[in-house]
Amino acid sequence: MRWSFEVGFPEPVPSGQTGLVTTNRPTPPRILTLMGSGETAPTMVSTHRRLAASLADGPATVRSMVNAALLDTPYGFQENASELAERAVHYFSESVDVNLQVGGLTSLHAADPVTRERGLELLRTSDYLFAGPGSPTYALREWAHTDVPSIISDKLDHGGIVVFASAAALTIGARTVPVYEIYKCGHDPYWLEGLNVLGHIGINAAVIPHYDNAEGGHHDTRFCYLGERRLRVMEQELPTDHYVLGVDEHTGVVLNLDEGSAEVVGNGMLTVRIDGESRTFAAGTTLDLAFLVNPEGDATTSAAGRSAPATTAETTTHDEPVETSLGATTDRCLSDFNEAMTNADADQALRAVLALEEAIAAWSADTLQSDDADRARSTLRSMITRLGDAAVKGLDDPTLVRAPLVEALLEIRALARSEKRFDLSDLIRDRLDAAEINVKDTADGAEWSLRGEN
Numbered sequence: 001m002r003w004s005f006e007v008g009f010p011e012p013v014p015s016g017q018t019g020l021v022t023t024n025r026p027t028p029p030r031i032l033t034l035m036g037s038g039e040t041a042p043t044m045v046s047t048h049r050r051l052a053a054s055l056a057d058g059p060a061t062v063r064s065m066v067n068a069a070l071l072d073t074p075y076g077f078q079e080n081a082s083e084l085a086e087r088a089v090h091y092f093s094e095s096v097d098v099n100l101q102v103g104g105l106t107s108l109h110a111a112d113p114v115t116r117e118r119g120l121e122l123l124r125t126s127d128y129l130f131a132g133p134g135s136p137t138y139a140l141r142e143w144a145h146t147d148v149p150s151i152i153s154d155k156l157d158h159g160g161i162v163v164f165a166s167a168a169a170l171t172i173g174a175r176t177v178p179v180y181e182i183y184k185c186g187h188d189p190y191w192l193e194g195l196n197v198l199g200h201i202g203i204n205a206a207v208i209p210h211y212d213n214a215e216g217g218h219h220d221t222r223f224c225y226l227g228e229r230r231l232r233v234m235e236q237e238l239p240t241d242h243y244v245l246g247v248d249e250h251t252g253v254v255l256n257l258d259e260g261s262a263e264v265v266g267n268g269m270l271t272v273r274i275d276g277e278s279r280t281f282a283a284g285t286t287l288d289l290a291f292l293v294n295p296e297g298d299a300t301t302s303a304a305g306r307s308a309p310a311t312t313a314e315t316t317t318h319d320e321p322v323e324t325s326l327g328a329t330t331d332r333c334l335s336d337f338n339e340a341m342t343n344a345d346a347d348q349a350l351r352a353v354l355a356l357e358e359a360i361a362a363w364s365a366d367t368l369q370s371d372d373a374d375r376a377r378s379t380l381r382s383m384i385t386r387l388g389d390a391a392v393k394g395l396d397d398p399t400l401v402r403a404p405l406v407e408a409l410l411e412i413r414a415l416a417r418s419e420k421r422f423d424l425s426d427l428i429r430d431r432l433d434a435a436e437i438n439v440k441d442t443a444d445g446a447e448w449s450l451r452g453e454n
Helices: 042-053 059-065 081-096 113-125 136-143 148-158 166-170 179-184 227-235 289-293 326-342 346-362 372-393 398-418 422-434
Strands: 030-035 068-070 100-102 128-131 160-165 205-208 243-247 251-256 261-266 269-274 277-282 286-288 437-442 445-450
Touching (some): 030 042, 030 166, 030 243, 042 059, 042 081, 042 251, 128 148, 136 179, 160 166, 166 205, 243 251, 251 269, 261 269, 261 289, 286 289, 326 346, 326 372, 346 372, 398 437, 398 445
Parallel strands (some): 030 160, 068 128, 205 243
Antiparallel strands (some): 251 261, 437 445
């Protein structure tokens, strides 16, 4: 494979010279962020906050300074499209402190012209443009012959932050994986033409999110459900100067055109794959953006010779590791709860309950559809029920609680039997039986147990 790129990124346009910025606001930074998944999950909160803060004077002014827009086309075909939009709005409001306005562009070609133009204008005037899950095929079809691709590219030319995740991220490169058609419908592997926004900034790549997906268990669902066999077939169909840019789940790469850097954030890896050979970069690493233009060069030095050493996780601010699914958090909280109940530690059990409740709230805006939320709520109800039972019966071992009293009564019973006072001996036995305590006389003395505890 031969690479013949000249490194160069569009120069920012001074404030006041485009319709994207106003003269009384600084020019927004030119940033393209791609997320493999988790775009509305706790894992990406700090990344969204950092990006939003770069548009404001400080955290206190973020909400009032950021013009954020949701491009809701990718999931526009779904019956719950409005619900997914509401979740995204809630997530940005509660977790990022940003008012996210919905574009209302679920179907551009069938929309009323006024509605469509108002939605496009919202995208044009936004300085934070966000799009996420759904169908890349549907999104590309709806965006074809519209201003959407040019609006995205204009932000990278003149200023603005573009955050594309999951299905939207699939569309951003030169080629797009038609995920549903291949994985769900059984079509032979093939590429769709992508928006090629990356090509606009000199990066000839096909973006594949969900790169480390492991939902298949015993069968290979890596590479956004393609698996190794199908990806190898598709690689052969890429132009010779193109490669695969893989973004793991709950991971992102922040391409800062002004600084010429590419920072890996989140929990996983960024992968540059050329003809089946991969180079991976962990979260916390910052690469020279020129490396993504010419990935056969040095990952730490631009073509112009400018040194930009890749940094380590210890020296780069990035998202703190967060469990990558509500299901994983549910399992951990349940394990902590069970251990606490075994150890009769009421405070620790309560902490596990509260941690799970907080996790359910934190993941409520996540647009990834699974049964994790239902299972988490069921687990929480079970934990609360068990705490309620413990409030009545106590957490301590009931045998240990009753032992001093029962053993004292058995000593009195043994003394009564030795004095042949069988009426008293029988009375003690009957009272213990009424208290659900079984007494068994043996050659070594009386043995006892709680009924139902055997």
